[in-house]
Amino acid sequence: MTPDPIIAAFRFGYGLPSPAGAPRGPEAMLAALAGPDTMATAFPGPRVDAAMLALMNDADTALRTSRRSEGAAATEARATYRAHIADLQSLRTDAVKASFARAVEAPDGFRERLVQFWSSHFTTTARSNTQAALPAALVEEAIRPHLTGPFSAMLRAAILHPAMLSYLDQSASIGPNSAFGQRKNKGLNENLARELLELHTLGAGSGYTQTDVRQMAELLTGLFMGKKGVTFNPVRAEPGPETVLGQTYDGDTLAAITRALDDLAIRPETATHLARKLATHFVADSPDPAIVTAIELALTQSNGDLMAAYTALLTHPAAWDPRKQKARQPFDFIAASLRALGLTGPQILRMGDGPFRRLILSPMTPMGQPWQAAPGPDGWAEEAEAWITPQGMAARITWAMEVPGRLVRPLPAPQTLLDRCLSASASDALIWAVPRAESVRQGVGLILASPDFNRR
Template sequence: MSFDPTLADIRFGCGLSPNIAPADNVESILAGLQANDRMSVRFPIEEFPEFRKRMVERESVAKQLRKLRGTEEGKALTKQMRVLNKTARVDHFGWMAMHLLRRTHSKTPFVERLEGFWADHFTAAGKAGILRRAVSPYVQSAIRPNMTGQFGDLLVAAVTHPLMVHYLDQNRSAGPNSVNGKRKPGKFGLIENLAREILELHTLGVDGPYTQGDVVELAKLLTGLTMQAKQGRHFQKNLAEPGPETVLGKSYGGDNPHIRDIEAVLHDLAAHPSTARHMARKLAIHFVSDRPDPDLIAAIERAWRDSNGHLTEAYRAMLMHPSSWGAERPNVKRPFDFVSSAARALAVHPRSIQTLDEKELKQRLFEPMRLMGHIWQKPSGPDGLEEADSAWITPQSIAARLQWSVIVPRLLVPRLPDPRVFVETALGPHVTETVRFAAGAAESRADGIGLVLISPAFQRM
């Protein structure tokens, strides 16, 4: 089995488009990873350092409000707080639209798929206040710029990012023998959340060669890693447990704790053979099959180790392997993959999305995806979205997909294409006679488009 341009757009891209030709070989796909990030320019999402200005302002207002609550000045501050929260909420939905438009119009769609994969692998979310709207800025600043270099750099950028520190409660972790720990015994405690997820999810995998002792030692090494609105990532030495700490048999740190100790252990974990194996399997499952060819996993793992975790080489190994190009398409599109591939097939014009207000974005995108089983940027846990197809193929999900397929496209495209043409556009050579006949026999354009979008041929990658 060899490279197939149409399959490349469906399996490793964002679906077929009537206006954008698929890449004609693997090297073209990989070259797209090094190209200028035109989608970030055309459909901008706020960088996290800019988002932190919102956090600083909110903290300032909250501090004043605590002193002036119940006064006329307090009422004005309460209104200001509501405006800050509303603006962030509106922008949150606007950034969802930007993610969709990037997938709809990108000439390098593998970039967008990789962003989705790594954002899910390094799941992080705000738990309260304005930080609940910080996921897209986190992805834009920590994930997107680091998807094609060394995995160690991506790992450091993601797991020491302020949003991850907040999400996994690292901000509240302190060494029992730290300056603050000794000063106020019982007030500060060691929190293992980030350490456990680094080992179990982000690097070695749940079956990796680590023990509970390694989790505790890594948690101690991570103490001092905090976040602040004004500074972003911050190392607070008074919270750091004096070292050394031993993780997987190697000693780190000492009596003068520093952020460099944390970066050192992360780079070592990134280079561990078990990380190569874990990540190779995860890439193969996400992009190719829930039950991938063991030889595909081995090829990705070998490339990962030979290149010391250079991500582009891992992608190359995946894209060059024959089993990546099997005609059978076993993976089901998750809700955002489905919605964005439909928008791409329909060539939805940017204005049709950018002019939608918050309520309309909720009605046409957010709420339908929720009914399909995916609450946008609100994970149920740090392990992210389910990869198993069974999680997405339920009676409720199928009904929601069908309803969206028939109703929403006509709201996004003023004049729907002829279903007899659209079926070829959306499915290419993978169209079946059954779907072709259904599209042509539909009573209306909306029905015909809906039948194509809900067909198994379109639902799979």
């Protein structure tokens, strides 16, 4: 099982054709990953900066005003609210376009695939219109900059991000014995603490207890997403030290929280959990235990260095198993299709919001992956069976048959497309079927709907 360039493109990128400057082989792929994140600069995404905070705060204020007032004042406040929400949603749409543009253009597709992986690991969704651009900002500010560093850096950035604090109710969690909690008679919300242990670090069934969850929740109190962004206010924090997994964290400070996060990031249970997830995501729904062990070891020995984990992944023979055991998720399916059809990043950015929504964004919903709206904090399912469903296939086939002709004129000749996007990996069945298509449109549809194209 030696590294095969076609397997590399499918399993660790967005498929063929390989983009200009694409690294060949594990060492070059890792070197490219260690280099600068050129796509983040070429196709920038949203950040929770002063402008976004102002938009969000003004939208909230306008909404409250519209509810409290009547007549012209209410109408005006509603209009202001709608305008701000439209601006926030447009930030979101631009971020989706940027994600596709990066996937299509990136010389190192592995980086973009890793961004999607970690975005699912640290899933958030907008829980109100005001939060529309927050999940994309988390990807931009917490995932991309820390993709190749120590896991602790990404963990800190993701857990302390406004999107996460809002999504997992941290802003509603108050130390019951804190001054604020006593005054307002408010208490703990364990949501973030529980998911932090279960999903983001240690993993379910790894031995932590309900007491650990409770203690972690108490430790996290004081932290919330406020008008000025992420804030730690000791008035909300549960007084006294907390003990999580035998470690005591004293002081009602942000520093105590980050110490706990740093400790969690390098726990052996976390290494096991992350190793299994990485191997499952990239290689097989039931990965070879050997590759899981190799990644786990790399993480443990390096105190959670993500580059070490990726190196263990890419240099393990099991990573190059010629069987394509995974199904492309809908984002990957569409991104790979756009690349195969020859669309460029700038073309995607230039698409009008209407066509972009109809042809690219909305079809992800019937395919089972509505954008940044995973069903739960555990992110997207990995099993091929979760994606290749009757509804999912009906949507993929319909997309493959109907949409390419609206994106690219003229469509590539099916034979050309077949060579370009599957090369030597096309199956005999597909090679047999493509020339028998009734039309170019149908021929293109067959290729994009085929298991050859949809498995990786």
